[in-house]
Amino acid sequence: MAKVLVLYYSTYGHIETMAGAVAEGARSVPGTEVTIKRVPELMPPDVAAKAGVKLDQAAPVANPAELADYDAIIFGTPTRFGNMAAQMRNFLDQTGGLWAQGKLIGKVGSVFASSATQHGGQESTILSFHTTLLHQGMVIVGLPYSFAGQMNMDEITGGSPYGATTLAKGDGSRQPSANELDGARFQGRHVAEIAAKLHG
Numbered sequence: 001m002a003k004v005l006v007l008y009y010s011t012y013g014h015i016e017t018m019a020g021a022v023a024e025g026a027r028s029v030p031g032t033e034v035t036i037k038r039v040p041e042l043m044p045p046d047v048a049a050k051a052g053v054k055l056d057q058a059a060p061v062a063n064p065a066e067l068a069d070y071d072a073i074i075f076g077t078p079t080r081f082g083n084m085a086a087q088m089r090n091f092l093d094q095t096g097g098l099w100a101q102g103k104l105i106g107k108v109g110s111v112f113a114s115s116a117t118q119h120g121g122q123e124s125t126i127l128s129f130h131t132t133l134l135h136q137g138m139v140i141v142g143l144p145y146s147f148a149g150q151m152n153m154d155e156i157t158g159g160s161p162y163g164a165t166t167l168a169k170g171d172g173s174r175q176p177s178a179n180e181l182d183g184a185r186f187q188g189r190h191v192a193e194i195a196a197k198l199h200g
């Protein structure tokens with residue numbers, strides 16, 4: 001049985017919603033055990049509350065050591081100036097011990113992201129995230145073009161061969177679209193299928 005962790009950070013809930021769809025896709029592969037967790041918020045609670053951070057997120061908080069317990073980890077992060085959020089970076093920077101012991105080598109790693117705008121850096125966020133996964137020896141999986149929705153030119157939509165994405169709009173008012181959630185489900189299923197082949 002392959003064990004898949006969906007590990008995310010989300011300030012306003014867009015990536016939280018995408019994480020749910022990724023997990024749904026992974027669960028659709030028979031014999032897959034799927035866990036959703038998030039990384040700790042770093043903003044002090046009073047600052048977070050003033051900033052409108054979505055504090056009521058059901059996913060439990062992960063600890064870095066537990067990454068060793070999974071066969072595949074699908075990471076989700078909002079874009080921050082074209083890179084991953086500091087909360088996710090901080091969490092990953094606590095995985096030096098795992099790196100030293102080679103604990104993540106050969107595990108499947110995959111990334112999904114969210115940005116305010118279409119060209120605001122969601123692809124660079126995913127690709128720069130991959131660097132860390134490669135240092136950990138992970139086998140990177142993206143969102144293949146067999147997910148036809150990423151060829152959709154009839155509407156504004158996220159989704160790239162590097163991973164599923166959503167667009168939140170500058171004020172955060174846009175929610176993940178049906179096509180973007182389909183991409184997230186596809187990525188979850190795809191990762192779970194590969195994890196089953198490698199580790200099942």
Ligand SMILES: Cc1cc2nc3c(=O)[nH]c(=O)nc-3n(C[C@H](O)[C@H](O)[C@H](O)COP(=O)(O)O)c2cc1C
Nearest residue numbers: 010011012013014015078081082114115116117120
């Ligand atoms: C400090 C900061 C930097 C950001 N940088 C970018 C950026 O470079 N490009 C972009 O399109 N959106 C940027 N955003 C918007 C976030 O990516 C957006 O709020 C996020 O994708 C929403 O996802 P969430 O609800 O899961 O947090 C930034 C937001 C903050 C707070």
